[in-house]
Amino acid sequence: TVTGLKYGKMLKTVVRQHKNHYLLEYKKGDALALLSEEKIRLKGQLWTKEWYIGYYHGKIGLVHTKNVLIVGKVKPNYFFGPELTTSILLEQILRPCKFLTYIYASVRTLLMENISSWRAFADALGYGNLPLAFFCRAELDSEPECVASVLEKLKEDCNNSESKDKKSFQKELMSALLKMDCQGLVVKLIQDFVLLTTAVEVSQRWRELAEKLAKVSKQQMDAYEAPHQDKNGAVDSEAMWKPAYDFMLTWSNQMGDSYRDVTQELHIGLDKMKNPITKRWKHLTGTLILVNSLEILRAAAFSPQEEYDDYAL
Numbered sequence: 001t002v003t004g005l006k007y008g009k010m011l012k013t014v015v016r017q018h019k020n021h022y023l024l025e026y027k028k029g030d031a032l033a034l035l036s037e038e039k040i041r042l043k044g045q046l047w048t049k050e051w052y053i054g055y056y057h058g059k060i061g062l063v064h065t066k067n068v069l070i071v072g073k074v075k076p077n078y079f080f081g082p083e084l085t086t087s088i089l090l091e092q093i094l095r096p097c098k099f100l101t102y103i104y105a106s107v108r109t110l111l112m113e114n115i116s117s118w119r120a121f122a123d124a125l126g127y128g129n130l131p132l133a134f135f136c137r138a139e140l141d142s143e144p145e146c147v148a149s150v151l152e153k154l155k156e157d158c159n160n161s162e163s164k165d166k167k168s169f170q171k172e173l174m175s176a177l178l179k180m181d182c183q184g185l186v187v188k189l190i191q192d193f194v195l196l197t198t199a200v201e202v203s204q205r206w207r208e209l210a211e212k213l214a215k216v217s218k219q220q221m222d223a224y225e226a227p228h229q230d231k232n233g234a235v236d237s238e239a240m241w242k243p244a245y246d247f248m249l250t251w252s253n254q255m256g257d258s259y260r261d262v263t264q265e266l267h268i269g270l271d272k273m274k275n276p277i278t279k280r281w282k283h284l285t286g287t288l289i290l291v292n293s294l295e296i297l298r299a300a301a302f303s304p305q306e307e308y309d310d311y312a313l
Contacts, residue, residue, distance in 0.1 A: 096286030098168030118146035206244035
């Protein structure tokens, strides 16, 4: 069970005309749990507001800060719904992962460089007690190659469309890494996925986004497109995600180390665009919830006295 939550009382009833899986609906007078008092900024129907991550009637989502009266750490007797457990938290915050785009080769390289035990990785993915021969026919010399063969097996299983409960590669991978307490690696992958997905989604409108995120001159924008031009000096519309992605990577590096800030500023930048993609593509909101819930999940899942060798967050 997740402990250390604060509780709040709803000051008004909210029923949303435009349903959004990541924004909660609630009744006045009801109680909800707050995962933290950190505020997230994103656009509501009309303007940018501040939101808390709440847990209400078994569902995690955002709630407008002005609609909640924080009542303290004691759970009110009018709090309904299941207790918040680490498994509920994990399942719900990973929901947007399956909607994020990724480059398999990049994921493979990152995992080969950072996972020290193929056995621990296989166990976390649910392949417990299976021998290495189950994952690869050839004799593998190195631990990184063994890790890659386990990853390949996961990809095959997720792409096997005959299975009824089709699994998401991205979600299964993140879930396993979090169970291994590799949060630093999860953060790196999520950020890469988010930047790539945004580049693909904005595509030809990337210059408009670049103006919102950073004061980028026309010359600089042209320079991003130059390597991707065809012989007529134009970038094919299908390839427009490439300069967009190059820009996103440069911009995020300039933002520094805070993965939360990158996702937050990206969301605000997208919200400012004319006819923003965040109106129809809601999963960046879900990703914002995810990156802001990781520390709460980690604190609940791993007791502080246990030692884990992992990257600094």
